Structure formats: structure tokens, C-alpha cells
Amino acid sequence: MTAMWFLLALIMLAGAGALLYFDRSRRDQSGRVREIWAKAQGYSYSGADPRLPSQFHRAAMAKHEYLGALDVVTGERRGEKFILFDLEDTATIVAVEREVGSDVDIDLRLKTTPPPKDSDLELLGAIGPRVVFATDLEIARRACDQRMVAFTESIPPVVGMLWSEGEWTLGSLPLGSSGRDWDAAIETVARLSGILHVLPPVIEPKGMRDVRHDPGRPGDPEPGEPRRVAPARRAPAERAAALRDGGERRPGLPQRSDRPARPVPPPAGDRPSGPIRERRRPADDGR
Template sequence: MSVLWFVLAFLALAGAGALLYVDKHRHPRADHARESWARDRGLDYETEAPDLERVWRRGVFPTARRVVDVAAGTYQGQQLYVFDIEEASTVVALQRPLGSPVGFDLRSDALPPPREPYLRLFGAIGTRIAYSTDLDVARRVCDRRMVAYADTVPDFVHVLWTEDDWALASLPVDSTPDDWDDGIAALVHFSDLLRVLPPSAPPRRARVAAHDPGHPHVP
């Protein structure tokens, strides 16, 4: 009988250990809230997206982490991603119609400055702090509309920033589906205000000599 109790106790301990291991290593959103939210909005869902880990380098990305819990699709004709940087933050990324070589960062005044040394302090914009790679351009960006916008951005949107033809925002990793919707709305408005950024130079096209149909064409 004692052997039976010993076996039962061992099985109970093994089961408890397995449950603790699963609970420790599962993603905080194991209830598939992001997957359900994505499906309701016509977005695709993936548990991981390693390729996205190499797309962006500013904002909350300097520390390399896994990109997980990914919703992807189009929003108002532009590519949209909502995902988590594992155990760090939730990120909303919206592709802009035009890219710009100028970087712009708008963040809560409670946060430390950007890690990138080339992002220079511009100053307070409403209740937030702005940084840019070009302070002259930042003066054009930070007009009355941007000041008014900065005062309306939800507090849970910690950082908004640009990278080439992307606008991105970071939210707490425990943010809710309603927060994701509000974060997208804030990012769309932010992207619209960034239309004043100078566009990236278009790729140079090779000049093609006019061809006279009466003579053979010699390349």
C-alpha cells in the first residue's frame, strides 16, 4: 500500500512541476486575445515573426527580443502590424505612403531619452518630449497641430517614432484590445502629421536614349 501512495505522490509532484513549467514559459496572452482581435478585424495572425525582428532599429528595438503574437494586414490601404516584443512592450507599426530620412521621436516625459545618439533633443511638445535627427525639420513638424495632438495621445502610448516609411508606437505589454484600437487611431493621426517630413530621394532611373524608328538602335 505504501508503494501505491509513493507512486501517487510522485505523479502528483510531476504533474505540478509540469504545470509550473508551462505557466512559466507560456506567453502572457495565451488566451489568444490578439488572435481573436485580429480575426474580428480581418487581420492575419501568427504566433511568431522572426523576420520582423530585423526590420526596425529605433524606439524600443535596440535591445533584441523575439517578436511574438503578431496581427498583420492592411489598414486604410497601408500595411499594419500589431505585435509584442516578448516581455517588453506591444508595438503598433503602420507603413506610410512616403519614407523620410529624418527620424522623429515623441515620447512621454517620464521616459528616458532615446538610446540613439543621433536623435537630438528638440524640446517639450505639449505633455511630451520630442527628439529628431534634424532639428530644423522638427521645427516644421512641431506646429500647433502637433502640440494639440501631443496633448490628446493616450498615456498608455509611451513612444511614437518614425523609421523611413514607417510610423510606430509602443504600448505596455499588458495592454488590452481596446488599447490596441486606440493605439492604431493615435498612430494614424501621428502619421498624417508627418506629411511635412522631407521625402526620401526616389531611386535614380537610368536615362534611355530616344530611339529613331528609321535607324537601328545601338545600345
């Protein structure tokens, strides 16, 4: 009996090892396919990035920050920077970066998908085959115009969730998708990113400016520069004494004693009222 259990354990161990081998082989093959696809498109490829998923926290990325990113592709498509990666054994994620982020986040998911678990996302309503959630319903309602309706009706079936976080617009698709699916997902997420440009930009909190570069404080030194101390001002009595002694001496300027004396005009009462005529001396007649 003991030998039979031991044999069953060996069989199960061998089966687990075979599954791990096939999974590893499939992963390596998928990585090679994505690397070839990335190089053919002119994109950059990296085997892994453990810190990348921690930048995102909503939708398909919720509570998966501890997972690493595999087979990461970065590039630019029609002027839009994007990142494509596998969230280990969960999903393939496409993220497109906008130039200006927004405090308003939007989530578009299929009606059959469970609602988001984020407490700040509220239900806006259904648009085509999708259900829209947003952190600000009034602003999101203005963004969901006819372009958004046409967009939701043209989303490829391979793209599951679509959402935005700050300056990023993201989408998810199942693992094992092909290069054609990746192209379609990037195009879809980029279109949604263009529509979301109407969202208000991020508002910078007051008081967050760097005072070292505040133009209203020209006296502040740069980092590493000694602070300039203004010379102490003299008391009125000391300034008066300095003026009586010939003035304060300043380097590089002529002193009062070096300046040529100017003739002092006579008082107004001593000036002649008429034009000044030259007096002629009487001629010397030899007397």
C-alpha cells in the same frame, strides 16, 4: 545535510518548471485572445515572425533586433497599413506604414522616459507632456505645429514611446494590454503618421538609376538579348568605287540598274528663251 540541499534543489526546480508552465499558458491564452480579436476585425494573424523586428532600430526596438515577433497581426485601418506584434517579453509594438518615407526621423516620449541612445537624434524641446527628438531640428520644428501640440495632449496613457523610421511610424504599449488598447494604439500611431506626411521625402542618391532602362541609351539590349553590332562603315574610296559600279546593293530596295532612266535636261545655254512653238512641216504638193 546533503539530503536537505538536494531537497531544496528539487523544490527550486519544481518552482521554475511551474513558472515556465504558467508563462507558457499565459502566452498561449494571450495569443488566442489576439487571434480572436484579429479575425473579428478582419485582420490577418500569425503566431510568430522572427525577421520582423530586424526592420526597426530606434526607440523601443533599439538593440532588440535579435528578438522575435510573436502574435503578429497585419491589416489596414482607414487606408493605413499596420502591423501589431509582441516583441517577445519586452513590449507590444504598433507600426503604421506611410506611402512615402522620409530621411528625417522624430521621437516623442514621455518626460520621465530616458532620452534615446541614437547619436543622430537631437533634443528639440517639450511639446505638451512629451519631449521631441529629431535627426533634423529645423525640419522637425516646422512639423511640430498646433496639430502636433493637440495630438500630444490626446495620446492615451497606454501608449508609451512614439517615433518614426523612414516610411514607418511606430508606437509601444505594455504587454498584457487588451483589444481596446490595441485599437487606441493603432488609431494614435495612424494619426501621427498623417501628421508626419509633411516631412520631406527620401532623396534618391544620384547615379542609382538602372542603366539597362535608361531612355537616353536606346542601343543597350535587355537582359538576355544579344547586342546588336552596327555594320562597319566603308572607306571613302570603297564607297566611290561602289557608286561607279552601280551603287551599293541593299536587300529589299530597287538597285540603280533597275530604275528607269530619266531624260537629262539640256544645259541652260541651249534652251530657247521664248515659248516653244511647234514646227509645221511644209505640205507635200506632189513634187
